[in-house]
Amino acid sequence: MKTTIGQVHKFVGEQVTIGAWIANKRSSGKIAFLQLRDGSGFIQGVVVKAEVEEAIFETAKGLTQETSVYVTGTVQEDTRSSFGYELHVTNIEVIHASVDFPITPKEHGTEFLMDNRHLWLRSRRQHAVMKIRNEIIRATYEFFNENGFTKIDPPILTGSAPEGTTELFATKYFDEDAYLSQSGQLYMEAAAMALGKVFSFGPTFRAEKSKTRRHLIEFWMIEPEMAFVEFDENLEVQEQYVSHVVQSVLKNCTLELERLGRDTSKLEQIQAPFPRISYDDAITFLKEKGFDDIEWGDDFGAPHETAIAEAYDKPVFITHYPTGLKPFYMQPHPERDDVVLCADLIAPEGYGEIIGGSERIHDMELLEQRMKEHDLPHEAYKWYLELRQYGSVPHSGFGLGLERTVAWISGVEHVRESIPFPRLLNRLYP
Structure with a gap:
């Protein structure tokens, strides 16, 4: 089922596919957390190494900021998140890899942000x-x-x-x-x-x-x-x-x-x-x-x-x-x-x-x-x-x-x- 982040509340417990961009990412040896955005909202995607193919986990670890992807996974409720849901990822398809996105999570000056x-x-x-x-x-x-x-x-x-x-x-x-x-x-x-x-x-x-x-x-x-x-x-x-x-x-x-x-x-x-x-x-x-x-x-x-x-x-x-x-x-x-x-x-x-x-x-x-x-x-x-x-x-x-x-x-x-x-x-x- 293809859907948007704004509609995932309708599919709790079901597997969905979302077209999204990588807003941010952090990973350890066993788990990767993907911050996904698609215009309708933001959701966290969780990739557990033990639960996916090795190639998918390696893809998750290598994703760069603003890379576009199709992400498939199961929607779960997440009471720790203000959004209330997260996606347990089972598959990632890279659409276009983004390189050297200029606006990073660090602080930037106003003029730089306005230029971009x-x-x-x-x-x-x-x-x-x-x-x-x-x-x-x-x-x-x-x-x-x-x-x-x-x-x-x-x-x-x-x-x-x-x-x-x-x-x-x-x-x-x-x-x-x-x-x-x-x-x-x-x-x-x-x-x-x-x-x-x-x-x-x-x-x-x-x-x-x-x-x-x-x-x-x-x-x-x-x-x-x-x-x-x-x-x-x-x-x-x-x-x-x-x-x-x-x-x-x-x-x-x-x-x-x-x-x-x-x-x-x-x-x-x-x-x-x-x-x-x-x-x-x-x-x-x-x-x-x-x-x-x-x-x-x-x-x-x-x-x-x-x-x-x-x-x-x-x-x-x-x-x-x-x-x-x-x-x-x-x-x-x-x-x-x-x-x-x-x-x-x-x-x-x-x-x-x-x-x-x-x-x-x-x-x-x-x-x-x-x-x-x-x-x-x-x-x-x-x-x-x-x-x-x-x-x-x-x-x-x-x-x-x-x-x-x-x-x-x-x-x-x-x-x-x-x-x-x-x-x-x-x-x-x-």
Whole structure:
């Protein structure tokens, strides 16, 4: 019976064959322990000299790291292993012998590992992070599908900047200027006017020259937009979504979280509702904490966000930022013209902002005014204005950065480990 490591629990006491790679190996004169991986998981293969042909034992002793093999053996329960099973090997067929695999069990520098990212992905740690990433994606589709959202794919090539910034990658689109998308939001607003509740999941690009552990040049965003949904309802959807994702990872990635040494007690507390603090109160809080350099109207940096997050056990919403700090499309506060109906969701443990969202302007005249204030070309945004011309309604949305969320939930320090092939300021390889 041919199977995978992830399915061996179905075949206890039976003989199976698994296609695998040798992650590691140790042997003595009478027994060899093979650490096998096949993508679905890791299992130990035990080869006892007295129980197999001499040639098979010699093959086992000679196996090198990352050699590919077909291994046949009997599945047995193993209470000493966190995985719970091991394979008592009866036969080994070498598919391809690996020689001088560059990433060994010893310590390697970050730059070396990044240069060999295509091979580093094979390690137990990176395997665990990618499995958690996959579970977050699965749980995302589950949440939005179960709550009546329709998946929509916005374009990656656009003719204008969704947030009116200059941090864009420009290219030629035949005889026109085009840009790699930094957000699908404006297109998702159009989709929400057609389908009510929509979400996108796709790559975005920011030409931001930042080297911090929180930044990538290319990253993935989940961007829901909802018609007839106002500010407070928007926050409720966000906290329900994040809670669902975290609890799904806790339920379905127990081994991976353990492999990463993640303190799951902190994740177990992530249940809606989440605390909220206004920008005004956040400024007061930061000054009381000794941040004398921060003034009303200043944006928050990583130290400020971390200080605020440390006051809570859950993600915290910072609400009602000054109008001047936020993009042109955000709805003003009904009682104040100096702040907008927006919120950033700050993850615990120093991982920073994972969601930015707001109620969107639905009044055409006000949106035109904001566009003039931001010096945005009317013709490029004509279609966006028309969303307010033909049956405009209050609507809201948000964007969650997948990689920061993966980093936070898995507990890795840098977002470069939370995406298969990171694009950083000085890295376009591999």
